[in-house]
Amino acid sequence: MTNSELALEKKQLRKQIIDARRAEQPGHHCEDQHDEHLVMFLADHGIRKIAAYVALDDEPCTDLLLGVCEEVGIQVLVPRVNGDDLEWVLFDWDDLSEGEFGILEPIGPAEPLQVEAVIVPALAVDAAGNRLGKGKGFYDRALKALPASIPVIALVHDDELVEELPHDDHDRKVTHVVTCSFLHEIGRG
Numbered sequence: 001m002t003n004s005e006l007a008l009e010k011k012q013l014r015k016q017i018i019d020a021r022r023a024e025q026p027g028h029h030c031e032d033q034h035d036e037h038l039v040m041f042l043a044d045h046g047i048r049k050i051a052a053y054v055a056l057d058d059e060p061c062t063d064l065l066l067g068v069c070e071e072v073g074i075q076v077l078v079p080r081v082n083g084d085d086l087e088w089v090l091f092d093w094d095d096l097s098e099g100e101f102g103i104l105e106p107i108g109p110a111e112p113l114q115v116e117a118v119i120v121p122a123l124a125v126d127a128a129g130n131r132l133g134k135g136k137g138f139y140d141r142a143l144k145a146l147p148a149s150i151p152v153i154a155l156v157h158d159d160e161l162v163e164e165l166p167h168d169d170h171d172r173k174v175t176h177v178v179t180c181s182f183l184h185e186i187g188r189g
Contacts, residue, residue: 009166014135017123017160021058034155035064037183038119041153042074049075051088052119054096054104059121060155066091077115079142080105086142088113113142115150120174122154126165129173129186143172151175
């Protein structure tokens with residue numbers, strides 16, 4: 001498959017998934033179940049500092065996760081766009097403003113991405129850990145700098161965990177995927 005064919009296939013798949021999310025497909029509103037799985041994962045692994053994100057309306061919600069982390073003292077870095085890259089800032093509900101893409105972004109000073117786990121948005125994830133993002137490459141670039149030992153956890157709806165996705169060889173795979181129903185470690189069944 002050529003690069004242009006791969007790009008076209010990804011673009012078509014992105015549109016299909018975004019349209020399904022906007023149509024509020026069954027199973028796309030599972031309340032806080034994604035976050036409950038994540039909170040248990042963090043507790044089970046003794047994780048004290050993560051990178052996460054403030055979810056958009058059509059994404060699996062991260063509000064409970066962010067709130068629980070704040071309550072129990074887990075530090076959370078959230079991204080903001082800086083040119084073609086993401087920079088990371090300590091999360092605070094009171095220090096968010098709308099960014100370039102209509103996403104709530106932090107306004108504090110940037111910090112290095114030195115965390116014990118990263119929660120990333122995704123449109124879909126496949127059985128091999130390939131993640132389909134929105135196509136700008138922000139997270140792919142940010143994840144390149146992380147050690148391979150850092151868990152990368154994608155949040156998707158149940159029907160967005162699929163058998164296979166088109167992907168580039170340079171894409172960083174996720175190590176875990178969280179749906180409404182479960183947290184799945186890639187390669188562990």
